[in-house]
Amino acid sequence: MKGGGVIRAAGGGAGGAGLLRTRLRLPVVLLSCSLFFLAGFFGSLLFTQDPEEADMPVPRERLLDAAWPEMPYGESGEAAPSLIPYQILSWQPRALYFPQFATSEQCENIVKTAKERLKPSTLALRKGETAESTKGIRTSSGTFLSANEDPTETLAEIEKKIARATMLPRNHGEPFNVLRYNIGQRYASHYDAFDPAQYGPQKNQRVASFLLYLTDVEEGGETMFPYENSENMDIGYDYEKCIGLKVKPRKGDGLLFYSLMVNGTIDRTSLHGSCPVIKGEKWVATKWIRDNIV
Known part of the structure; x- marks a missing residue:
């Protein structure tokens, strides 16, 4: 009985470890797939973008428009923000x-x-x-x-x-x-x-x-x-x-x-x-x- 008990104990531990590995494997696979997808997506953007466009800075006017929208101004004021x-x-x-x-x-x-x-x-x-x-x-x-x-x-x-x-x-x-x-x-x-x-x-x-x-x-x-x-x-x-x-x-x-x-x-x-x-x-x-x- 002692031998059988030992065998059952050993068999039960292996089964638990296998179940744990199965449960861990699924999130890892999903995470890996997500990372590969994102890498492929951004990689495709990088290779399809015109190299000259990639190096071009965002025009200052567009930065101003995005950061500071125009405000109502007085008679002696100016119509839009300026950056010096x-x-x-x-x-x-x-x-x-x-x-x-x-x-x-x-x-x-x-x-x-x-x-x-x-x-x-x-x-x-x-x-x-x-x-x-x-x-x-x-x-x-x-x-x-x-x-x-x-x-x-x-x-x-x-x-x-x-x-x-x-x-x-x-x-x-x-x-x-x-x-x-x-x-x-x-x-x-x-x-x-x-x-x-x-x-x-x-x-x-x-x-x-x-x-x-x-x-x-x-x-x-x-x-x-x-x-x-x-x-x-x-x-x-x-x-x-x-x-x-x-x-x-x-x-x-x-x-x-x-x-x-x-x-x-x-x-x-x-x-x-x-x-x-x-x-x-x-x-x-x-x-x-x-x-x-x-």
């Missing part, structure tokens, strides 16, 4: 970089329009300064161009885009100051805002500056912020040195920085300049934007 990519370079000063802000053709149009009007650049003089005493601080050549002087209408298009990027109206902007820097030419560190203690009372003040780089520069020509993050303020800084945060010019890119704090006082970290061009030629169009209508 930017990178924050610094909070002290508030400086933002806009890659591919203008097309190559737009940049070339501006250079062509300005080229015949260039004159040596001048400075706004502080109390006690003369043209002779400030000689060498700004060595570029340039001209002022308003949008209505541009037959290509490029400047008008750029102005509209700058207004959207800065959220400051077009009629607050001065005419573009288009500048050319040859090898060795530069602009020593300065502020774009006018300190009334140095320049006298101001009817309105420059809030922000937008620089549109019109050419690449092989070497040198960076826009520099020596006081970025409040650095170098207490070292007896030489205004002719090119130190601090440096922004390399790239054709079609834009740089925005604010000269005033949110309370309306001058941001001391907005001190900036143009490093000497070492190799190549630098063209830039500067738009100064004020706190009142120009």
